[in-house]
Amino acid sequence: MHDPRPEDGPGEIPGELAAADPWERAERAVRAVVGWYTWGIHDLCRSAVEGAGPAALDVMMAARRQAAADLQRLKDGVDAGEAAHLAAYYVAVMRELTEG
Template sequence: MQDPRPEDGHAENSGMPAAADPQGQAGQWQQAVSAVRAVVAWYSAGIRDLRHAVRAGADAADLDILMDARQQTLTDLQRLENGVEAEEAARLAAHYRTVLEELTRG
């Protein structure tokens, strides 16, 4: 399948691929990017809060877990920005929507 971020000049400067069908490849890509960025933001806020707790004497193990999870999420975001097929963008979007639901559930 064709890359949703073609290198032939059809991609916009924002990094979002151009597509005639907003629900097609560009839509999958944008949904994935939005979901991944939301998870990165959640992890970043958690890391910030845990750093304060660690300074107050809390165990640093949870901080390491969050930092590793954020790094994997940033790696996936970089993959999206470099261009992935629509199916992979859809898979990442679904995965990170599920992750975000789990993180924000309570």
């Protein structure tokens, strides 16, 4: 299924490579993905009048909820290994969303 692409939403992970700290890197990556999905949801809601399907909105909302939950896990405290894993995962997600 093709994901709708928000036209004016955040498109990159600020300071992705500059963040040496795995927690900071993970937080930047997760926040970028949450922002992308927020814009995507906004765009889908705006285009719902034009016939955008509710399934696409459900997928985006579920993905945003998961990213927000992972952001909360980071705030609550995870070890360096889990932070590095989250960073790698969300960097890959962001690349897929913006390039794919």
